[in-house]
Amino acid sequence: MDDSDQEPDIDERRERAREEVLDAMERAAEIYGLSRSYGRLYGLLFFAEEPMSLDDLVERSEYAKSTVxxxxxxxxxxxxxxRRSIPGEGKKAFYEAERDFWTVFQEFLRREVRREVDTMIRSLDRAEQHLDGLDDEQAQRDLEKIRQLRRMYDRSQSLIDILTSSSLDRLAGLLERLRRD
Amino acid sequence: MDDSDQEPDIDERRERAREEVLDAMERAAEIYGLSRSYGRLYGLLFFAEEPMSLDDLVERSEYAKSTVxxxxxxxxxxxxxxRRSIPGEGKKAFYEAERDFWTVFQEFLRREVRREVDTMIRSLDRAEQHLDGLDDEQAQRDLEKIRQLRRMYDRSQSLIDILTSSSLDRLAGLLERLRRD
DNA sequence: TGATATATTCGGCATTATCCGAATATACTG
DNA sequence: CAGTATATTCGGATAATGCCGAATATATCA
Structure with a gap:
């Protein structure tokens, strides 16, 4: 007699538990501007014991291979x-979930935010050049606003630099100190 | 003789400078998952000396009033x-830009992220209940993963609490210390 | 309350995003 | 290098979003 005879709802409860989390991950994906399917696919990898291939994911998610x-x-x-490849598995690609969201956030800062900040700063500098030396009240007011924004972006830049080079533990400890102060 | 006779390109240079910044703001909006029009509308407010009404914004942006x-x-x-109302202006609404992106970020943490974190934590707890006490290897492994995620979300929660209650200056000072350590 | 100025909502059209299956490209194996 | 297993790309169907103008709702004031 196997497990499912002995305890007929184990599988169902396990299924329910996962489904609960997968749903939450779909919602989370939505909040951060991704489509729900990404949340579900991430969730499947999150629960996997071993890296999954594209075909594994296709089977479990029931999305088309192109979608996955x-x-x-x-x-x-x-x-x-x-993405990993496994020796002896040829071209086949295997995927596993990154479970540490702090490094995910750091990478987002590094890649997306940092790039936005850099291009904004370049634009602000060009705008400043257009206005510099203009004998015009409106131009002076615009200039002041642009410089203020530029200062804020400078501070953001250093903040990003610091955040992307600190582990979460280090940061958490520091912030703990801040809370007590 | 007026300004434009004396220095014929003042207006154009001012225009160029603003357009440079508005473009950058449209791109930024895109990066953070908003539509470009939001970036432009924000930019118009950013440069405004005084709060602008809906009709002002319609005129300057050339979007339909419903869109604005x-x-x-x-x-x-x-x-x-x-949004502000101005005494004596009746129902008319006036808008001004928030120029401190740190408070914008804080509010986003408070409203969106915090909410995501809370519902995820609730889901993780429900999932844990489904699995708790199950005599099943797979269930135990799932449980461990869920608990690990739960711990990460707990830490996120306190991080959010701290970030949403600190001024940027305070935080920047602290992070400066971190950098030097 | 009625008149007026303003804001919001709604249906529709155009554009974009999602997802699919088929076709193509790519990497590995013998 | 041919053959096979796998991944990616592409065109098309469907759903979602952005934007509009007209219709409706709401707030203020006489």
Missing amino acids: STAMNSLQRLHLVH | STAMNSLQRLHLVH
Whole structure:
């Protein structure tokens, strides 16, 4: 007699538990501007004991292979999943979930935010050059606003530099100190 | 003889400078998952000396009033703009840009992220209940993963609490210390 | 309350995003 | 290098979003 005879609802309860978390991950994906399918695919990898292949994911998710393929590429760019190859498995790609969201966030800062900040700063500098030396009240007021924004972006830049080079533990300890102060 | 005779390109240079910044703001909006129009509308407010009415914004942006109206509501929810009424102006609403992105970020943490974290934690707890006491290897492994995630979300929660209650200056000072350590 | 100025909502059209299956490209193996 | 297993790309169907103008709702003031 096997498990399911002995305790007929084990599988169902396990299934329910996972489904609960997968749903939450779909919602989370939505909040951060990703499509729900990404949340579900991430969740499947999150619960996997071993890296999953594209075909594994296709089977479990019931999405088309093309869908899973592009999703994996996006999730990889976001550092939410990692791609590995396994010796002896040929071209086959395997994916696993990154479970430490802090490093995911750090990578987002490094790649997306940092790039936004840099291009904004370049634009602000160009705008400043256009206005510099203009004998015009309106121009002076614009200039002041632009410089203020530029200062804020400078501070953001250093903040990003610090955040992307600190472990979460280090940061958490420091913030703990802040709370007590 | 007026300004434009004396220095014919003042207006154009001012225009160019603003357009440079507005473009950058449209790109930034895109990066953070908003539509470009939001970036432009925010930019118009950013440069305004005084609060602007819906009709002002319609005129300057050349979007339809309905578009501007819904955009203002969204930007308001994100705390990127503030709505004010002006005594003696009746029902008319006036908008101004929030120039401190740190408070914008704080509000986003408070409203969106905090909510995501809370519902995820609730889901994780429900999932844990489903699995608790199950005599099943797979269930135990799932349980361990869920608990690990739960611990991470707990830490996130306190991090959010701290971040949403500290001024940028305070935080920046602290992080400066971190850098030197 | 009625008149007026303003804001919001709604249906529709155009654009974009998602997802699919088929076709193509790519990497590995013998 | 041919053959095979795998991944990616592409065109098309469907759903979602952005934007509009007209219709409706709401707030203020006489």
